[in-house]
Amino acid sequence: MKTLVIISHPNINESSSQQFLIQSFPQSEKITMHHLEGTYPDGQIDVKREQALLKEYDRILFQFPFYWYSSPPLLKHWFDEVLEEHFAFGYRGNKLHGKEFGLILVVGVGEKEYQTGGQEGFSISELTKPYQAIAKKIGMQYLKPLTIFQFPYMKEAQKMQLLIKYQQWVMMEKPDSLKAREVWIVNQLEETSHDTLDADESSFILDQAIEIIEDNRIELDELRMHIDNNDQ
Structure with a gap:
């Protein structure tokens, strides 16, 4: 694309x-x-x-x-x-x-x-x-x-999250898909050479990736609860 x-x-x-x-x-x-x-x-x-x-x-x-x-x-x-x-x-x-x-x-x-x-x-x-x-x-x-x-x-942490989200929006085929966002993050981490990052940078990027994935899980759980409540 x-x-x-x-x-x-x-x-x-x-x-x-x-x-x-x-x-x-x-x-x-x-x-x-x-x-x-x-x-x-x-x-x-x-x-x-x-x-x-x-x-x-x-x-x-x-x-x-x-x-x-x-x-x-x-x-x-x-x-x-x-x-x-x-x-x-x-x-x-x-x-x-x-x-x-x-x-x-x-x-x-x-x-x-x-x-x-x-x-x-x-x-x-x-x-x-x-x-x-x-x-x-x-x-x-x-x-x-x-x-x-x-x-x-x-x-700064919020700006890092924005950087990731912005790149996802520009690069991904389905940027509003929770699953696609998780896959994109994993792929980006795999493509990033550890030789080019020091320990602090690697740790920070990993922490941000984990936080975004956890946010996706929370968003998905909230959506499921909303659907369940509407079905009752």
Whole structure:
């Protein structure tokens, strides 16, 4: 699977969260990073170039700060210009059919504020309905978003977990699958040469892997309990 990560941020060099994600970006010929503001500083999008780029990839991820429940202006302009009729929808507009559509959102407030009773009043799922509608209209499979809450307040251990989760989201075929995430972690550990890591680094990475797997187990147990309660 080939993945294209389209990033939109008007001041990306000043964004600690975006710089962290860029530094965490996996090195692979099958994964490409594409920063819109860097490519089009004048805001004039080369529509044919962008359309040709989209056709090369199987998964398209849009990474951006969630400004006022939406994207930065250039990404909105990109959607308006690139996803045109006869390319993305309408007569013979099936060029993106079957591809995957995902969001990587950076949010400034806490996760609890996007839950019932929170100050935002709506969930991330509700606020991203327009993107779900876009994916549906152009025949793409909408993926569950990767949402990053309050990056500046994260501790180092949380950032390490984010690094792993981000790489999973970009690299894995089924990033929302608990089993697939566990397999990915094991494979990454097996591929990591112990000769390149000192004892402290190896121990830290192993601890993080164990913690993520345990979190997956807890999430699975909670899901089973929810299903059991609904069946009663």
